[in-house]
Amino acid sequence: MLHIKRLSKSFGKRQVLQDLTLHVRPGEIYGLLGPNGAGKTTTINILCNLVKEDRGEITINKQPVSEATKSLIGVAPQENLLYKSLTCAENLDFFARIYGLSKQQRWEQVQVCLEAVNLVDRAKSPVETLSGGMKRRLNIAVALVHLPKLVILDEPTTGLDIEARYEIWELIRNLKKQGITVLLTTHLLDEAERLCDKIGIIKDGRIVVEGSLSALRELIPAQEVVVVQTRDEESAIARGKQLGFTHRRYGNDLAFWLPEPLELKEIIACFDGIAVDAIARSPVRLEHIYVEVTQG
Amino acid sequence: MKYWRETLAVAQRILIELLRRRRSLVFWTIFPVSILIINGFIVAERAQLSMAEAFEYAAPSTLVGAALFFSCLGGSVATVVAEREQQTLKRLFISPLSGTSYFLGIFVAHTCIGIGQTLLVYTIAAFWGAKFQGSILLGGVIILLSIISYVGVGFVLGTQFARRTEDVNALVAAFGVPLLILGGAFVPSFVFPKTLLDIAKFNPVYHMVKALSGVSDEGKKFADIELHFWFLYVFAILMVVAGWLSYRRMLSVERRL
Ligand SMILES: Nc1ncnc2c1ncn2[C@@H]1O[C@H](COP(=O)(O)OP(=O)(O)OP(=O)(O)O)[C@@H](O)[C@H]1O
Ligand SMILES: [Mg+2]
Numbered sequence: 307m308l309h310i311k312r313l314s315k316s317f318g319k320r321q322v323l324q325d326l327t328l329h330v331r332p333g334e335i336y337g338l339l340g341p342n343g344a345g346k347t348t349t350i351n352i353l354c355n356l357v358k359e360d361r362g363e364i365t366i367n368k369q370p371v372s373e374a375t376k377s378l379i380g381v382a383p384q385e386n387l388l389y390k391s392l393t394c395a396e397n398l399d400f401f402a403r404i405y406g407l408s409k410q411q412r413w414e415q416v417q418v419c420l421e422a423v424n425l426v427d428r429a430k431s432p433v434e435t436l437s438g439g440m441k442r443r444l445n446i447a448v449a450l451v452h453l454p455k456l457v458i459l460d461e462p463t464t465g466l467d468i469e470a471r472y473e474i475w476e477l478i479r480n481l482k483k484q485g486i487t488v489l490l491t492t493h494l495l496d497e498a499e500r501l502c503d504k505i506g507i508i509k510d511g512r513i514v515v516e517g518s519l520s521a522l523r524e525l526i527p528a529q530e531v532v533v534v535q536t537r538d539e540e541s542a543i544a545r546g547k548q549l550g551f552t553h554r555r556y557g558n559d560l561a562f563w564l565p566e567p568l569e570l571k572e573i574i575a576c577f578d579g580i581a582v583d584a585i586a587r588s589p590v591r592l593e594h595i596y597v598e599v600t601q602g
Numbered sequence: 603m604k605y606w607r608e609t610l611a612v613a614q615r616i617l618i619e620l621l622r623r624r625r626s627l628v629f630w631t632i633f634p635v636s637i638l639i640i641n642g643f644i645v646a647e648r649a650q651l652s653m654a655e656a657f658e659y660a661a662p663s664t665l666v667g668a669a670l671f672f673s674c675l676g677g678s679v680a681t682v683v684a685e686r687e688q689q690t691l692k693r694l695f696i697s698p699l700s701g702t703s704y705f706l707g708i709f710v711a712h713t714c715i716g717i718g719q720t721l722l723v724y725t726i727a728a729f730w731g732a733k734f735q736g737s738i739l740l741g742g743v744i745i746l747l748s749i750i751s752y753v754g755v756g757f758v759l760g761t762q763f764a765r766r767t768e769d770v771n772a773l774v775a776a777f778g779v780p781l782l783i784l785g786g787a788f789v790p791s792f793v794f795p796k797t798l799l800d801i802a803k804f805n806p807v808y809h810m811v812k813a814l815s816g817v818s819d820e821g822k823k824f825a826d827i828e829l830h831f832w833f834l835y836v837f838a839i840l841m842v843v844a845g846w847l848s849y850r851r852m853l854s855v856e857r858r859l
Contacts, residue, residue, distance in 0.1 A: 351858045354696045376698045383859050387693040389615065391622040396615075403611040404697045406604065432622065448693070460859065 307332040307487045308353075308456055313362030315348060315511075322348050323511040326362070330456075330504070335478065335488045337502030339495070341600055345511045346491045347384075350458055353489075354381060367455050377405055380454030384461050386445040390434040394425050394444050397433060398451050405452035419447040423477060439470030446477065450486075457481060458489045463497060475501060495592040505592070507599050514599050522595045528552070528563030531594055532573060535584040536560070542580050549576055556597060605703050612699075612707020616681055617714060626677065630715060634669035634723050641788070642730065654731030659790075661727040662814035666748045667787020667807055669719045674712045674752035675759075676774045681708055682760030683770055686856070695857050701849055709753045716749045735821030741814060744831065747838045748810045754841025761845075761852040786811045809833040 308330040315323040322345045330336040338346055351357040353364065355371050366375045388397050395416050402412040420426045423443035433441060442462070449457055459478070463471045478501055481488055492498055498505055499519060506516040515522060536542050539560050546553050551562040568576075573585060620626055638660055646656035685691045694704065724734065734741060764773050783789060784798070785807025794802060802808040813830035816822040824831065 347859055354859070356695055356857045356859065373698060376696065379696070381696050381859070383692060383696075385689060387689050389619065389690055390688060391619050392615070396618060400611060400615050401693070401697065404608060404694070404699045406607065406698070 307334070307367060308336075308489065309363070309365045310349070311363040313349070313352065313364065314360050315345075315352065315357070316360060321511060323352075323359075323362075326508070326512050328506050328513050328516060330487060330489055332487055333482065333485050334503045335482055335490060335501050337498040337505045338489060338491045338508060339493075339498055339505060339596060340491075340508035344508045346508060347460065349508075350381070350460060350489075350491070353458065354379060377452060378455045379458060380449035380452065380456070381458045382446045382449040382460065382462060384464070386441045388433045388441065388444060388448070391432055393430050393432050394420065394436070394447075395429040397444065398447060401448050402451045407452060415451050415453065419451050422450065422480065423447040424473065439466055439473065442466060442470065442474065443477065446474070450481075454486070456487045456489065460491050461493065462490065463492070463494065471497075495596055499592045507596060509600050515595070519592065522592070523590050525595055526563065526590050526598060527565060528590055528594075529567045530564045531561050531588050531590060532564055533559045533561045533586040533588070534577065534582060535586075536577075536580060536582045538581050542577060542582070545577060545580060551576075554594070554597070556593065561594075605700065605706065608699050608703030609706040609710055612704055613710035613714070616708065616711035620677075620711075620715075626673075626680070627715075630669070630673045630677075630719060631722065633672060634664055634719055635726060637668045637788070638664040638723055638726055642727070645790070652731075654733070657727040657730040657732035658735065658819045659815070661723050661732060662818040663787050663790075663811045665720060665723045666745065666810040666814050667782050667785050669723060670716050670745070670748055670752055671778055671782060671787070671807070672774070673715045673719060674749050675756045675778070676770065677712050677715065678708050678753045678756030679760040679764055679774065680767065680770050681711075682757060683764045683767055686760075687766060691856065692859055695853075696859070701846075701853070705757065705845065705849065708757070709750065712753050712756075713746070713749050716745065720745055734818050736817035736823070740824060741817045744810065744813045744817065744834065747834050748814075750838040751806060751810075751834065751841045754838065754845040757845030758841070758848045761848040781805055781807050784808065806834065806837045809837070 310326060310328050313323050313326040314321070326345070326349065338349070340346055348357065352359050353366070353371060355373060355376060364371045366378050369375050389400070392400065398416045398419055399412055402415055407415060420429050423446060425440060425443060425447070428436065428440060433444065436444065446459065446462060462478070463474050466474065475497070478488060478490070490502065502519070504516065504518055505522060506513045508514070515525060534542055542560065543553050546562045551564060554561050554563065573587070638657070641660035641664055642653070642657045645651060645659050646653055649656070651659065759773055759777070764770050784802050784805050786802070787807060791799065791802060791808065791811070809830040813827045813834055816827040816830065
């Protein structure tokens, strides 16, 4: 569906993208993750033909990026870009018209999209009267109205409460069910964990790792991550070393990678003689992989 | 076909937005009506004219000077700035909408408003017995050229100078009011001292007013207003080019998400 090969772009002396390569298969939800300034939005700009690449090959549905591929893509930008005094239906209808849908198609698509984002009963409400979550959903609906093959969602749930976030996740899963390919950027690792079939982590303008969540888990030689709360961290780290546990810091937390799964009492026994206040266990999560890849 | 469809979509959207907000529409109705009536009565009293003659005199300058200036220039600045401010322009960039259709859409929407104001001003003037003396076709062309010029200037100001909606009023007042006064929109230009009149000759508003008054009030033929007409014509073309260039320049700066 989307193939990017050795894409490079610099602004002045600043190299933003360096030989970025990624492939998104039809019907897949691809999560593009990376720290601020890694080049995610720049990549999207190039896909939308807003910024010209310096080098590289990009094809969308087998066509090179051009004005003509704009209709293949639906973008829900990071901010809600909507006409505030127009109603939900009018916003959708306007963009459908710009994309060249006939009157009949427009009428149908406006209904379909309103239903998809659960805003049918607000069809005639001006955008300025909607809640944050509703605006966000309409922002996504606008990206869907012209029946694009590839939908790009730039941080779709940033700034939403958990209920609204669940609704958007549900919506994204429904897109997948309809066979729409989704490219998603996010800072929320649990969001990527829940939704994405494939994850690419971008750092300094290149994809450093790419794969399904289970494939990415292989990158960390651990069965489990154990966070240890103690006043005597030095002893805990020394003990970990003796036992062959790699240690890491996740924010303030001191954590150890367990190469083999252990029972809770075995874990407690490992730190015997050290003043431990609490122990928390978790499987290897995207957070751990992300930190490893972007900070390593 | 593509251009036409897109142009209509943009124009219709702008008109719906204006209808929703109402404030601008109310202002664009009240302003020309009050200026027309005030001008009409002053001219009737001072120049000792009949009411019909006074309103024939007042109508064209009220229309192209005052009314169209605020609706077409001020209005298109406001449209472009609002679109930049709520960033919907970015959404248009990622769509297949062409810049030409966008410009034409803004032009068509404000032309509709301009036509509405033309009908309003001349209907009210007719109420006092005023008539359109010359060729209505020629008058229409002059009005259209004025609208094109104003929208062109609006595009330049909206894309280059005004960043927020608050800037619009300041800009329009700073550029506009002196130009309008110097163009004879409020005070007839025959009262101007000679130096002022020499300056006024470089003012496009002056030529719009002169050309339309010539046709509408004095029933002049094309040959009699040729100079004013060509000045306006060239100015309109220049403003469309300038508007287009400013739009391109804005694109190169803002065309990204
Ligand atoms: N037009 C531009 N001119 C100069 N530098 C730019 C331009 N656009 C982006 N950059 C730089 O490119 C780098 C990557 O920016 P980009 O917006 O792609 O990052 P991002 O991954 O989207 O980050 P975030 O998560 O903060 O949105 C940044 O350092 C930014 O300053
Ligand atoms: Mg970004």
